[in-house]
Amino acid sequence: MTSAAAQMPDEFNLSAPQPGIYVHLGKNLPLDAPGHDDIANIGFIVGSRCVAVIDTGGSVRIGRELRAQIRRRTPLPVCYVIDTHVHVDHVLGNFAFEDDKPHFVGHAALADAMNRNRQYFMKEYGGDFDGTPSADQVVGPDQLVDRELALDLGSRTLRLRAWPAAHTDCDLTVYDERTGTLWTGDLLFRERLPALDGDLKGWLAVIAELSRTKAKFVVPGHGAPSSDLAGSLQRERGYLAALYDGVRSELARGESMQDAIGKVAAGESGRWSLWKDVHPRNVARAYEQLQWE
Numbered sequence: 001m002t003s004a005a006a007q008m009p010d011e012f013n014l015s016a017p018q019p020g021i022y023v024h025l026g027k028n029l030p031l032d033a034p035g036h037d038d039i040a041n042i043g044f045i046v047g048s049r050c051v052a053v054i055d056t057g058g059s060v061r062i063g064r065e066l067r068a069q070i071r072r073r074t075p076l077p078v079c080y081v082i083d084t085h086v087h088v089d090h091v092l093g094n095f096a097f098e099d100d101k102p103h104f105v106g107h108a109a110l111a112d113a114m115n116r117n118r119q120y121f122m123k124e125y126g127g128d129f130d131g132t133p134s135a136d137q138v139v140g141p142d143q144l145v146d147r148e149l150a151l152d153l154g155s156r157t158l159r160l161r162a163w164p165a166a167h168t169d170c171d172l173t174v175y176d177e178r179t180g181t182l183w184t185g186d187l188l189f190r191e192r193l194p195a196l197d198g199d200l201k202g203w204l205a206v207i208a209e210l211s212r213t214k215a216k217f218v219v220p221g222h223g224a225p226s227s228d229l230a231g232s233l234q235r236e237r238g239y240l241a242a243l244y245d246g247v248r249s250e251l252a253r254g255e256s257m258q259d260a261i262g263k264v265a266a267g268e269s270g271r272w273s274l275w276k277d278v279h280p281r282n283v284a285r286a287y288e289q290l291q292w293e
């Protein structure tokens with residue numbers, strides 16, 4: 001490949017795996033690699049009255065690309081921008097939708113979480129803003145979900161559900177009744193190793209509850225969409241349960257966290273990508289959470 005070809009921007013992939021549901025598949029890259037602003041699955045759902053965006057990507061640029069894709073496919077207005085949780089790779093594109101004047105919708109804890117992260121995003125991800133990083137470009141929610149909320153897009157109802165602390169403290173799922181599609185945010189990772197930022201025990205409990213839902217199709221936060229929700233959750237549970245059990249037994253034996261990193265859940269390492277980037281931090285988080293149990 002010539003260097004000119006290497007610098008060509010990738011085509012912005014977008015597929016419609018279900019009627020009226022459009023998904024842009026994020027790249028499988030670490031959060032500090034070039035292209036890190038495009039690692040999350042993002043997309044939109046089209047009703048007869050308006051469009052709901054679900055997650056906006058890790059930069060204003062990615063948000064604008066997503067918006068351009070919407071404009072190519074429908075003249076309907078964007079009435080909702082739904083954030084599945086606070087992580088930078090899912091929310092920094094919100095600013096690209098400000099002119100649409102949508103409702104920005106999130107978990108009841110999302111507003112605080114965005115406020116807590118605003119300076120961090122500006123400092124660590126300044127290059128992902130539009131020009132000079134500014135606080136107003138980190139757009140928080142104006143409509144909060146305590147437990148459940150139904151959004152009507154016209155002939156199409158989305159059921160939003162706010163969860164107890166799991167992947168983060170502000171995880172929200174979106175269920176499209178028309179197609180039976182569940183959009184999980186980062187409550188479900190496929191292929192890419194799940195990253196723990198919320199509560200390990202809580203996440204295992206949420207997985208158990210999600211397993212009882214009857215979705216026909218699932219869009220995970222990372223990795224390919226699938227018609228196998230139960231199997232995907234089972235696989236994720238395999239890693240998180242091994243992390244939980246492994247850290248508990250290392251703690252019981254008085255092992256240091258450093259020694260534990262190489263041992264805990266080691267049997268899972270070949271089944272996931274980005275193990276070395278994500279697993280050590282997961283062990284550290286689990287240590288913090290479980291040492292007082």
Ligand SMILES: [Zn+2]
Pocket residue numbers: 085087167186221
């Ligand atoms: Zn996340």
